[in-house]
Every structure is written in C-alpha cells, then in structure tokens.
Amino acid sequence: MANCFLTPEPDMFQALTSVGEMLTRNFDTLCRPGLLICGQLEDSLPLAMANEGPAPQVFSTDYRYTQWLKDHNYQQLEFGSEPTDGTCDAILLLMPKAKAEAEYLLAACLPLLAEGGHIFIAGDNKGGVKSAPQLLAPYCNRVNKLDSARRASLFHGTLSRSVAPFQQADWLKNYDLPREKLQIYTLPGVFSAEHLDTGSSLLLQTLGRLQGRVLDFGCGAGVIGASLLKRQPELELEMIDINALALEASRQTLARNGLNARVYPSNGLSQVNGKFDQIITNPPFHAGLKTFYSTTEELLHGAIHYLKPGGRLTLVANAFLPYPDLIQASFGNCETLAATGKFKIYQATKS
Ligand SMILES: C[S@@+](CC[C@H](N)C(=O)[O-])C[C@H]1O[C@@H](n2cnc3c(N)ncnc32)[C@H](O)[C@@H]1O
Structure with a gap:
C-alpha cells in the first residue's frame, strides 16, 4: 500500500542552489575530514563535496531530504531532531528560514565540535545569512565573511570557548x-x-x-x-x-x-x-x-x-x-x- 501514488522524484534535489554553487568555489576550504553539514539542505551539495574530498556527515531534520540522499546511496547521514553521532572537526550550517531554528541547530551541533574547530554559515543573502556574525557571537571571538557570490554569502568563525551540552527541553x-x-x-x-x-x-x-x-x-x-x-x-x-x-x-x-x-x-x-x-x-x-x-x-x-x-x-x-x-x-x-x-x-x- 505504501507509496502507491507518489510519483518518484529521483532528481528533486539534484540541481545545486545558488548557495551550493557559491560553496563550490570554496571547496578547498570546506572539503575537509570531519565536516558536519546541517540546516537548510535542499540540493546535492554533500554528493558534490564527496566527489572532491571526504564525504561530509549530514544531519537533517527533513525526512524527504534524508530519503533522497539515501536513495543516492549516501551513508553519512542522520535524520532527527538533534544530532547524536560522535564528534566533528568543522560544522557548516546552511541558514534555515527561521533564525530561531539556526540558533537551535548551532546549540545542538556545536557540542560535537572541539574548541578551535571551524564553524561556517552559508545562505542566501535574502534568507537571513547576514545575521551570521550575531548568531556566532556567543561562540566565536571573530567572524569573517569568506565569500559572497550569486546572491549568497559564506561566513567563518573559530569556536573560542567550550559549549554546554545540548538540552532539547530548554528549547x-x-x-x-x-x-x-x-x-x-x-x-x-x-x-x-x-x-x-x-x-x-x-x-x-x-x-x-x-x-x-x-x-x-x-x-x-x-x-x-x-x-x-x-x-x-x-x-x-x-x-x-x-x-x-x-x-x-x-x-x-x-x-x-x-x-x-x-x-x-x-x-x-x-x-x-x-x-x-x-x-x-x-x-x-x-x-x-x-x-x-x-x-x-x-x-x-x-x-x-x-x-x-x-x-x-x-x-x-x-x-x-x-x-x-x-x-x-x-x-x-x-x-x-x-x-x-x-x-x-x-x-x-x-x-
Ligand atoms: C500548515 S502545517 C499544519 C501543522 C499542524 N497540523 C497545525 O494545524 O498546526 C503543515 C505541516 O505539514 C508538514 N509537511 C510539509 N510537507 C510535508 C510532506 N511532504 N509530508 C508530510 N508532512 C509535510 C509541515 O512540516 C507542517 O508541519
């Protein structure tokens, strides 16, 4: 019975968004071991990165997206309301529509990152990415803009202090x-x-x-x-x-x-x-x-x-x-x- 009418959407997320395209210009910086990607995942960015270097770990709250990646045999993948998988050396947050969700995802993912680890935030210029310095202020001493192209921007900071364990109930x-x-x-x-x-x-x-x-x-x-x-x-x-x-x-x-x-x-x-x-x-x-x-x-x-x-x-x-x-x-x-x-x-x- 399941799935008896849904038309398959094999390539639904295949095309890179303008944010994804801007990020391809930064693969030298981003394609590194131990990268965790979270947030507004809506294109084939993880697949493109896996072609260039180590496959990034993906944490997504979107069931449709995780199913799509699974259908493309992507293994480094977690679907849920908070990440549970191990530790990471860098985090790339793709700016979600709601700023409160960005704050939530940073609070949930940053405990996985060791002090001195890299934090990247990327997003559409009209989608709130300009608030990246403000979002990272509790975690980083300095935040820099690394790139801006195709109406999208990429920000970077280094985790400057230890982060409290995530308590979902607080949110x-x-x-x-x-x-x-x-x-x-x-x-x-x-x-x-x-x-x-x-x-x-x-x-x-x-x-x-x-x-x-x-x-x-x-x-x-x-x-x-x-x-x-x-x-x-x-x-x-x-x-x-x-x-x-x-x-x-x-x-x-x-x-x-x-x-x-x-x-x-x-x-x-x-x-x-x-x-x-x-x-x-x-x-x-x-x-x-x-x-x-x-x-x-x-x-x-x-x-x-x-x-x-x-x-x-x-x-x-x-x-x-x-x-x-x-x-x-x-x-x-x-x-x-x-x-x-x-x-x-x-x-x-x-x-
Ligand atoms: C208009 S809200 C209604 C939420 C809630 N029932 C209420 O009345 O407050 C629609 C809900 O559908 C969910 N949704 C969006 N796309 C979906 C999909 N493809 N399959 C299942 N749920 C989906 C959204 O996440 C959202 O929670």
Missing part, C-alpha cells in the same frame, strides 16, 4: 489551547509555534465526532491530533510529518497531556500503511514553493487509496486555492463544511 516552548484544555509544545521552526493557526482552529471547531483509525497528516506541533484525542481518547490515531522538530514537538505535546498516538516521519503518505476511517489535515501551503503545492495535490489525489469505504478526508485550505476541483476529480464529491473570508473546510467521502 521547548508552550502555549495553552483553553477550548481543548491542552498545552501545545513546540520547537523552533515548527508551524504555529506561538499560537493556534486560524485555519486549524476553524477545522477543530468544524469537526464532529470521529471513529476508528484516524490520520493527522502534517501534524506540526500536534495541535489537531492532540485535540482529537482529548475529545475522544478511544481513537486509534497516527500522526505524520516530514519535519523531525515537528514530530518531536508532537511527541512532547502528547506525552505532556497524557495522550497516546503513533507519531512517525513520512513524506506525504509514503510511509503510511493500511486504510483509515478519517484523514484530517491542515496541509502544507507556502506561496512560491512548488514542492509544498505538490505535496497537497498528491494528498488530494491519493488519499482515497488510504481510506476505508465510507472513510473521509477533511481539510482546511485557503479559500482561493483550487482544491475543490482536485478533490472532486479524485473522490467524485466535495462538500464545503464551513467557510470564512479566508478559509474553507472541505470534506470528501470515499464511496
């Missing part, structure tokens, strides 16, 4: 969901890290009683899954996400509210097995990023294969998105259960 934040009597726990960069999303709130208000086996697709910090379980502890709930920090946040949200579900990584429905009575989602949507559209489009197309007869897909979406046509094409029906100016709740039933 957990929480907020109340009074209506559901829940506390939601989040980690940097996870969707809806500060408060409940308006779309997810409308979805929760619209959902009636559910039954049986339920999938929370793209669980984020676990807002939807935890709310459903709080209302109906008897549900057999599975929660999936592509992001290791989201999965860890969901696990914390469940554990700290005394709830239980199966939480695991999946790119789309690729790791999901069997059929569900209900799939619930506030699916990924970020304007301009093609991959986020295609994840949701693939879900709308493929969810029917993961539902039992009479099973339902219920989702919230921005009102302007053309999802009803896609849902109708796959299910032959699409109900609008609720609508505000901004959001709509759609539901489709497998006949």
Whole structure:
C-alpha cells in the first residue's frame, strides 16, 4: 500500500542552489575530514563535496531530504531532531528560514565540535545569512565573511570557548489551547509555534465526532491530533510529518497531556500503511514553493487509496486555492463544511 501514488522524484534535489554553487568555489576550504553539514539542505551539495574530498556527515531534520540522499546511496547521514553521532572537526550550517531554528541547530551541533574547530554559515543573502556574525557571537571571538557570490554569502568563525551540552527541553516552548484544555509544545521552526493557526482552529471547531483509525497528516506541533484525542481518547490515531522538530514537538505535546498516538516521519503518505476511517489535515501551503503545492495535490489525489469505504478526508485550505476541483476529480464529491473570508473546510467521502 505504501507509496502507491507518489510519483518518484529521483532528481528533486539534484540541481545545486545558488548557495551550493557559491560553496563550490570554496571547496578547498570546506572539503575537509570531519565536516558536519546541517540546516537548510535542499540540493546535492554533500554528493558534490564527496566527489572532491571526504564525504561530509549530514544531519537533517527533513525526512524527504534524508530519503533522497539515501536513495543516492549516501551513508553519512542522520535524520532527527538533534544530532547524536560522535564528534566533528568543522560544522557548516546552511541558514534555515527561521533564525530561531539556526540558533537551535548551532546549540545542538556545536557540542560535537572541539574548541578551535571551524564553524561556517552559508545562505542566501535574502534568507537571513547576514545575521551570521550575531548568531556566532556567543561562540566565536571573530567572524569573517569568506565569500559572497550569486546572491549568497559564506561566513567563518573559530569556536573560542567550550559549549554546554545540548538540552532539547530548554528549547521547548508552550502555549495553552483553553477550548481543548491542552498545552501545545513546540520547537523552533515548527508551524504555529506561538499560537493556534486560524485555519486549524476553524477545522477543530468544524469537526464532529470521529471513529476508528484516524490520520493527522502534517501534524506540526500536534495541535489537531492532540485535540482529537482529548475529545475522544478511544481513537486509534497516527500522526505524520516530514519535519523531525515537528514530530518531536508532537511527541512532547502528547506525552505532556497524557495522550497516546503513533507519531512517525513520512513524506506525504509514503510511509503510511493500511486504510483509515478519517484523514484530517491542515496541509502544507507556502506561496512560491512548488514542492509544498505538490505535496497537497498528491494528498488530494491519493488519499482515497488510504481510506476505508465510507472513510473521509477533511481539510482546511485557503479559500482561493483550487482544491475543490482536485478533490472532486479524485473522490467524485466535495462538500464545503464551513467557510470564512479566508478559509474553507472541505470534506470528501470515499464511496
Ligand atoms: C500548515 S502545517 C499544519 C501543522 C499542524 N497540523 C497545525 O494545524 O498546526 C503543515 C505541516 O505539514 C508538514 N509537511 C510539509 N510537507 C510535508 C510532506 N511532504 N509530508 C508530510 N508532512 C509535510 C509541515 O512540516 C507542517 O508541519
């Protein structure tokens, strides 16, 4: 059953980004034994580096990216919410979108680096890389810009002091969901890290009683899954996400509210097995990023294969998105259960 509709994307990350291209000019400096790469990995940079010198160790919080590297027989690879593999001599952080996530990754990875080790930060000039000197100030006496090209920059510092062991719990934040009597726990960069999303709130208000086996697709910090379980502890709930920090946040949200579900990584429905009575989602949507559209489009197309007869897909979406046509094409029906100016709740039933 797994992966019965996802089109393979063998070359999804093959092309170098402009950051990757800029870094190829610095391979003499970067291709060194004991290099750990982390952060916004979205191209074939580790493969290109392995062609030039020792293969760097990769730590990624993105399940889709680690699967892609695995498919290219890359071995020096760890997926998770914090690195656990040994020590390193240098670190290259590819600047993530959220500055808080960059701070988190430095705090998580730098304990692996010995004093005097090299720290590199690279990123798109419009993606926050200019804050590298500020990010490295707690760790390095001096930070230099090594290169700038193709609208991307590379910064370097040397670890000047010993770093405290990483404690993930220090990075957990929480907020109340009074209506559901829940506390939601989040980690940097996870969707809806500060408060409940308006779309997810409308979805929760619209959902009636559910039954049986339920999938929370793209669980984020676990807002939807935890709310459903709080209302109906008897549900057999599975929660999936592509992001290791989201999965860890969901696990914390469940554990700290005394709830239980199966939480695991999946790119789309690729790791999901069997059929569900209900799939619930506030699916990924970020304007301009093609991959986020295609994840949701693939879900709308493929969810029917993961539902039992009479099973339902219920989702919230921005009102302007053309999802009803896609849902109708796959299910032959699409109900609008609720609508505000901004959001709509759609539901489709497998006949
Ligand atoms: C709009 S957020 C919703 C989060 C949470 N359910 C909520 O309501 O607050 C969408 C979630 O989908 C996840 N996601 C993005 N692409 C995905 C993919 N290909 N497969 C599974 N999850 C994905 C994101 O990491 C994010 O947590």
